[in-house]
C-alpha cells in the first residue's frame with residue numbers, strides 16, 4: 439500500500455490537573471492514552487467515541503496544538519517533534535483542520551474572500567498575490583458556493599454554507615491531510631449528507647487524506663475506509679468499515695452499533711440491543727485493567743487485572759480478552 443502519510447505511534451497526551459485554590463498539581467487527565475494508527479494517502483480514517491474519549495485532543499496533538507507526553511506523530515515519515523521551525527511551517531500547510539462550529543471559527547468582521555485568502559498572507563509562496571481574487575472564486579465554486587458572494591459576511595450564510603466556507607479556507611493552502619473534527623455534527627441530517635458528499639468529491643478530485651472525527655458511527659460510516667473506535671483515550675477496535683459494521687468484536691463497538699437508530703425497525707425484529715450502564719469514567723482516574731470493564735456486560739475478574747492489548751482477534755485489531763464477532767447488531 440506504500441508509505442503512510444500519517445503515523446501515530448503509542449501517543450499519550452496528558453493534561454495536569456490543578457486544584458482550583460492553590461493551582462497545585464493534584465493529578466493528571468490522561469486524555470489520549472496510547473493510540474497508534476497509520477493513515478495512507480487518499481484514504482479516510484473515521485474516529486468515533488463518545489464525548490470525552492479524547493478525539494479532539496488526539497487531533498490537536500497531531501496538528502501540534504498540544505504537546506504529546508510521549509509517543510510520536512510522523513507525517514510523511516518525519517517526526518513532528520524533531521523538525522525545525524522552517525520545516526514545521528511547511529508541514530503546517532500540509533495539515534489543515536475543519537471544526538464543528540464554523541461560525542465560531544470564522545471572523546464575523548471579515549468577508550468570505552478575506553477569510554479564504556487569510557492564510558496566503560502568512561504563506562505568501564502558495565498563491566501569487568495577483569491570483570488571489572481568481573483563486574478565491576475557484577475555491578468557492580469548488581465547495582458549492584456562489585463566487586459572486588465573496589464580498590458577503592459569515593452571518594449572511596446558512597449553517598451548511600458556513601461549513602463550506604470553512605472547507606474553502608482549509609483548502610486554500612492545498613493541504614494533503616485534512617482533519618475534520620465533528621465537521622458536520624452540528625448540521626441537520628440532510629445538510630450533513632450534502633457536506634459529506636462534498637468532502638468525498640473533494641477527496642476524489644484533490645487526492646485528499648482525511649482523519650474524520652465524530653461521536654456518531656452513522657456519520658463516519660459512509661465516508662470512512664477504516665474506522666477506529668475510541669474509549670477513554672484508547673482505540674478499542676479498528677477495522678475496515680464494512681467489517682466493523684458486519685462483525686464488530688469489541689463489546690463497546692457492539693453496544694454503540696446496537697444503539698444506532700434503525701431506519702426500518704420492522705425489517706430487523708430480532709436485532710440485539712446492548713445497553714451500556716453508567717457514564718464514561720473520569721480520565722483522571724481510569725479503571726484498572728480494561729478501561730471499559732466498569733460498563734462491560736462481559737467483564738470478569740481478569741478484566742480488572744490485565745489490560746487487553748489492541749491486537750488482531752478474529753480478523754482485525756480489538757482490545758478485548760473476550761473479543762467475539764457478533765453479527766446482526768448494526769442497522
Ligand SMILES: Nc1ncnc2c1ncn2[C@@H]1O[C@H](COP(=O)(O)OP(=O)(O)OP(=O)(O)O)[C@@H](O)[C@H]1O
Nearest residue numbers: 453467469488489490491492493494495496653721
Ligand atoms: N486543555 C485541557 N486541560 C485539561 N483537560 C482537558 C483539556 N482538553 C481536554 N481535556 C480533557 O480530556 C478529555 C478528552 O477531551 P476531548 O475534548 O479530547 O474529547 P472528545 O472525544 O473530543 O469529546 P467531544 O466528543 O465532547 O468533543 C476530557 O476529559 C477533557 O475534559
Ligand SMILES: [Mg+2]
Nearest residue numbers: 493494495620
Ligand atoms: Mg471533541
